[in-house]
Amino acid sequence: xxxxxxxxxxxxxxxxxxxxxxxxxxxxxxxxxxxxxxxxxxxxxxxxxxxxxxxxxxxxxxxxxxxxxxxxxxxxxxxxxxxxxxxxxxxxxxxxxxxxxxxxxxxxxxxxxxxxxxxxxxxxxxxxxxxxxxxxxxxxxxxxxxxxxxxxxxxxxxxxxxxxxxxxxxxxxxxxxxxxxxxxxxxxxxxxxxxxxxxxxxxxxxxxxxxxxxxxxxxxxxxxxxxxxxxxxxxxxxxxxxxxxxxxxxxxxxxxxxxxxxxxxxxxxxxxxxxxxxxxxxxxxxxxxxxxxxxxxxxxxxxxxxxxxxxxxxxxxxxxxxxxxxxxxxxxxxxxxxxxxxxxxxxxxxxxxxxxxxxxxxxxxxxxxxxxxxxxxxxxxxxxxxxxxxxxxxxxxxxxxxxxxxxxxxxxxxxxxxxxxxxxxxxxxxxxxxxxxxxxxxxxxxxxxxxxxxxxxxxxxxxxxxxxxxxxxxxxxxxxxxxxxxxxxxxxxxxxxxxxxxxxxxxxxxxxxxxxxxxxxxxxxxxxxxxxxxxxxxxxxxxxxxxxxxxxxxxxxxxxxxxxxxxxxxxxxxxxxxxxxxxxxxxxxxxxxxxxxxxxxxxxxxxxxxxxxxxxxxxxxxxxxxxxxxxxxxxxxxxxxxxxxxxxxxxxxxxxxxxxxxxxxxxxxxxxxxxxxxxxxxxxxxxxxxxxxxxxxxxxxxxxxxxxxxxxxxxxxxxxxxxxxxxxxxxxxxxxxxxxxxxxxxxxxxxxxxxxxxxxxxxxxxxxxxxxxxxxxxxxxxxxxxxxxxxxxxxxxxxxxxxxx
Numbered sequence: 071x072x073x074x075x076x077x078x079x080x081x082x083x084x085x086x087x088x089x090x091x092x093x094x095x096x097x098x099x100x101x102x103x104x105x106x107x108x109x110x111x112x113x114x115x116x117x118x119x120x121x122x123x124x125x126x127x128x129x130x131x132x133x134x135x136x137x138x139x140x141x142x143x144x145x146x147x148x149x150x151x152x153x154x155x156x157x158x159x160x161x162x163x164x165x166x167x168x169x170x171x172x173x174x175x176x177x178x179x180x181x182x183x184x185x186x187x188x189x190x191x192x193x194x195x196x197x198x199x200x201x202x203x204x205x206x207x208x209x210x211x212x213x214x215x216x217x218x219x220x221x222x223x224x225x226x227x228x229x230x231x232x233x234x235x236x237x238x239x240x241x242x243x244x245x246x247x248x249x250x251x252x253x254x255x256x257x258x259x260x261x262x263x264x265x266x267x268x269x270x271x272x273x274x275x276x277x278x279x280x281x282x283x284x285x286x287x288x289x290x291x292x293x294x295x296x297x298x299x300x301x302x303x304x305x306x307x308x309x310x311x312x313x314x315x316x317x318x319x320x321x322x323x324x325x326x327x328x329x330x331x332x333x334x335x336x337x338x339x340x341x342x343x344x345x346x347x348x349x350x351x352x353x354x355x356x357x358x359x360x361x362x363x364x365x366x367x368x369x370x371x372x373x374x375x376x377x378x379x380x381x382x383x384x385x386x387x388x389x390x391x392x393x394x395x396x397x398x399x400x401x402x403x404x405x406x407x408x409x410x411x412x413x414x415x416x417x418x419x420x421x422x423x424x425x426x427x428x429x430x431x432x433x434x435x436x437x438x439x440x441x442x443x444x445x446x447x448x449x450x451x452x453x454x455x456x457x458x459x460x461x462x463x464x465x466x467x468x469x470x471x472x473x474x475x476x477x478x479x480x481x482x483x484x485x486x487x488x489x490x491x492x493x494x495x496x497x498x499x500x501x502x503x504x505x506x507x508x509x510x511x512x513x514x515x516x517x518x519x520x521x522x523x524x525x526x527x528x529x530x531x532x533x534x535x536x537x538x539x540x541x542x543x544x545x546x547x548x549x550x551x552x553x554x555x556x557x558x559x560x561x562x563x564x565x566x567x568x569x570x571x572x573x574x575x576x577x578x579x580x581x582x583x584x585x586x587x588x589x590x591x592x593x594x595x596x597x598x599x600x601x602x603x604x605x606x607x608x609x610x611x612x613x614x615x616x617x618x619x620x621x622x623x624x625x626x627x628x629x630x631x632x633x634x635x636x637x638x639x640x641x642x643x644x645x646x647x648x649x650x651x652x653x654x655x656x657x658x659x660x661x662x663x664x665x666x667x668x669x670x671x672x673x674x675x676x677x678x679x680x681x682x683x684x685x686x687x688x689x690x691x692x693x694x695x696x697x698x699x700x701x702x703x704x705x706x707x708x709x710x711x712x713x714x715x716x717x718x719x720x721x722x723x724x725x726x727x728x729x730x731x732x733x734x735x736x737x738x739x740x741x742x743x744x745x746x747x748x749x750x751x752x753x754x755x756x757x758x759x760x761x762x763x764x765x766x767x768x769x770x771x772x773x774x775x776x777x778x779x780x781x782x783x784x785x786x787x788x789x790x791x792x793x794x795x796x797x798x799x800x801x802x803x804x805x806x807x808x809x810x811x812x813x814x815x816x817x818x819x820x821x822x823x824x825x826x827x828x829x830x831x832x833x834x835x836x837x838x839x840x841x842x843x844x845x846x847x848x849x850x851x852x853x854x855x856x857x858x859x860x861x862x863x864x865x866x867x868x869x870x871x872x873x874x875x
Contacts, residue, residue: 085133146200430469768864804834
């Protein structure tokens with residue numbers, strides 16, 4: 071086996087995957103692993119090459135055991151405290167995650183003092199064990215690693231994903247050993263009482279980092295300081311969201327995380343210092359190990375950092391000992407180190423992107439070596455430099471293409487020029503910013519002087535990123551690829567390149583083809599059929615209507631996809647008056663969901679009325695993808711929010727149609743939207759001015775009621791034929807103001823959907839739930855069932871929910 075570490079890593083990773091998706095008894099694993107290992111040792115005399123199967127199977131068993139052991143290690147016993155007021159004592163167990171308007175603290179629970187106002191006495195005698203995520207919003211005291219805190223609050227279990235393909239925040243926190251979340255406004259209910267147990271090395275590194283960050287904050291604007299902190303230390307929480315979005319759209323967001331690029335500059339810095347100090351080879355290597363280790367701990371030792379650290383150490387060891395450096399084994403060793411400590415890092419996007427990008431640079435970039443030979447002699451040096459930069463950028467982007475498509479659902483068409491222009495500027499920023507931070511510790515004005523230049527370069531970077539991200543062709547939305555498609559991409563890429571590099575492979579393939587073609591042809595056809603099936607078969611493309619009531623919190627948002635794939639959006643969700651939920655649902659939920667579906671254009675947008683919980687996501691939607699037409703009620707611009715939004719749509723050249731009761735919008739030959747309310751001359755409350763729309767598709771009718779109240783429902787009930795619907799979206803998130811039994815008897819729905827999230831209004835009201843139950847109308851709630859998906863061929867329909875509750 072020429073690369074034993076590579077084989078070991080692949081085997082161990084296969085075990086982690088098996089442990090993730092299959093529930094295998096631990097005792098069986100221990101027995102099997104020990105047995106195959108003993109068999110391998112028994113037959114070792116016949117050679118490692120011949121008996122490596124035993125060791126690979128043992129590593130597969132180890133991978134399964136490790137992922138199960140990690141789950142057990144991270145499992146706490148504090149989930150029973152959810153939704154109760156508690157007083158707990160714990161210590162900050164990791165570096166705080168400081169954001170623009172909040173800070174997150176991972177707190178290791180040490181003692182439960184009170185529970186629901188009573189002294190906590192545990193009958194079992196078992197001490198509480200687990201971690202909570204403390205989120206402190208707004209201006210508040212900032213706590214540090216190791217601080218012991220007394221926390222009073224109501225813990226909550228992290229929310230499960232409510233929409234198809236959505237990021238699983240609960241599993242993400244679970245992998246970090248976090249079971250509960252406590253939110254605090256401006257530090258209310260949180261008090262520092264001392265210092266808990268700490269790792270002294272981590273404590274020293276983080277304290278030095280705090281001092282360096284303080285220099286940056288004192289010598290730069292808030293925007294520049296947040297950006298420089300992200301570039302130097304990977305602390306991206308304070309980066310302006312608009313700037314982060316520009317970096318993402320231009321394919322240079324990797325500059326905001328510490329990686330091998332940072333380690334390379336750091337190693338170069340150590341070489342320079344070693345030469346200045348006249349250190350010998352051993353001294354320089356020791357200096358590199360110490361400095362890179364310190365930097366890795368200071369920046370959080372994330373998978374990209376550890377990967378770069380291990381590979382740098384292996385390279386130093388090879389050069390020091392005079393041995394040969396083999397990058398596949400080095401890369402595999404880095405992966406093994408990370409996965410042995412944290413098996414679930416395999417599912418971390420940062421881990422996947424870091425290793426595939428590095429693989430791309432080391433495996434694909436050498437294919438460009440012959441390009442400079444084609445250049446004229448006078449341009450050889452320039453062509454060599456440019457071709458190397460192109461090789462690295464293109465190879466890295468090509469390698470991560472399937473993974474970025476899977477997680478982010480778009481391809482940046484400006485990534486190549488953005489990387490070629492911005493990355494060299496980032497090198498200059500890192501050098502100047504790092505020197506300013508270190509120099510500022512000695513004399514603050516020195517740091518300020520240097521960072522003046524750093525700020526100018528950062529401004530230039532921001533302008534370039536904003537310009538490129540704003541180009542109409544900057545990104546292309548892609549549907550989320552399947553795991554089969556991703557695997558096929560890498561397998562085909564490797565086979566093609568290996569065949570290109572080694573012509574003997576073609577001869578071997580032809581020889582084996584002639585011997586085994588009767589077996590190979592069916593296999594190839596089956597693989598091609600599977601790939602085509604996963605590529606082209608989807609509900610939206612199967613001749614069916616698909617209506618998705620999204621789980622968007624305390625708001626409304628519905629996606630309607632016609633059988634030919636055209637799209638209608640009814641409302642875009644939002645959150646009213648909650649500083650702890652100050653995020654845009656359009657950016658966080660609606661747009662990502664549309665991208666996962668491969669949707670890049672909205673044919674029709676309907677906004678029922680101008681309340682924030684129905685329109686807050688509209689601007690993010692229009693900014694991210696095209697909208698052909700907007701339909702609103704005539705009263706929409708009576709409010710300042712509605713008027714401002716319409717002006718924004720008009721400036722973008724979007725066609726706006728005002729619709730009133732009695733009108734019809736013919737979307738296509740099979741789909742019609744019937745507007746039932748409001749009348750054109752209505753003077754009523756904003757909620758009662760909501761557009762009420764009935765979707766007609768064959769024999770299926772779905773009634774969307776906005777936030778109308780009892781008065782409007784009374785009028786609608788006078789028209790039984792017009793309001794009849796198989797499915798009714800319950801008005802106003804299930805508020806009792808939108809309940810009228812007569813209306814539901816007239817509409818005679820077969821099911822009802824309530825779009826609702828956590829709220830202080832008591833939605834949905836008990837009166838509405840009891841009333842629907844009394845009429846034997848099944849109820850689906852987005853807060854309990856997650857997204858509710860209805861598929862229909864026009865004669866029958868099926869209902870699917872994301873959650874089983």
